Amino acid sequence: MKQRRCPDCGVTMEPVPVRDGESMGLSIATGEREGLLGKLGFKNRAKLQGVCCPECQLVRLYAEEE
Ligand SMILES: [Zn+2]
Numbered sequence: 301m302k303q304r305r306c307p308d309c310g311v312t313m314e315p316v317p318v319r320d321g322e323s324m325g326l327s328i329a330t331g332e333r334e335g336l337l338g339k340l341g342f343k344n345r346a347k348l349q350g351v352c353c354p355e356c357q358l359v360r361l362y363a364e365e366e
Pocket residue numbers: 306307308309310353354355356357358
């Protein structure tokens with residue numbers, strides 16, 4: 301995955317696992333939103349990758365193709 305930088309601190313954000321307690325990770329269903337996420341190249345589902353800033357603990361989620 302790409303290196304992500306914290307928008308506030310400018311340091312590299314660390315990948316963190318995203319869990320909902322039951323499945324192996326969170327994902328978003330993109331099939332119904334073709335107009336928006338279809339442009340990003342996602343077909344029906346996109347996994348969410350979490351990243352956390354080691355300085356300020358900001359957490360961001362990025363949609364990534366499975
Ligand atoms: Zn930060």
